[in-house]
Amino acid sequence: MKKINEISTLCGVEACAIISEQNNPRVEVWPSDSGVRSVISRFRSLPGYEQCKKMVDQEVFLKQSIGKVYEQLKKQREETRKMEMTNIIDHYIQTIEFNGNSMSKSDLNDFSSFIDENLKEVNLKMKEMTIKDQKEVGNGVGL
Known part of the structure; x- marks a missing residue:
């Protein structure tokens, strides 16, 4: 009941709870019997489309949650990969400088050109x- 009260207060929404246990004939309500009746009455007075607008069952809720987590994972993988590539480049530059071959402006320009050429090859x-991949999927290989 405490959590329902906190959520209702923090989110600024009207809420109610009806809790019953299988082996306990006593039903608990929050905030009160009249409060529950009031919230349910207001809910039922809404048009059908308004009542269902944000309703989801467990399956839909879990699919939405999994989708959000998947997107977060995708973003995290991209960030991690960028950091790995940055570390590789930094390591290369530091290795050159550590071996007594500090990079001049000309060296950095050559290095930049080298990266650009390799980037074209990668693309x-x-x-x-x-x-x-598109040909394989078209031929049914990727299925």
Whole structure:
């Protein structure tokens, strides 16, 4: 009952609770019998589409929750991958500088060009893989 009160207060929503146990004939209500009747009465006075607008069953709720967690995981994987790539580049630069070969402006320009060229190759390979995947799915291989 305490949690229902907290949620109602914090979220600024009208709420009620009816709690019954299988082996206990006594039913608990919150905030009171008249409070429960009032909330239910207001709910029933809403048009049908308003009553159902935000209702979900357990299956839908779990699917929505899983979808949200999946998106968070996807974002976290992308961030982790970016950090890995940054660490690889940083390690390469530090290795060059540690070996007494500090990078000049010219070296950094060459390094940037090297990365750009490799990026073009990576993008080309990705396009080739995408085309290959599309062909496989079209032929039923990817099913």
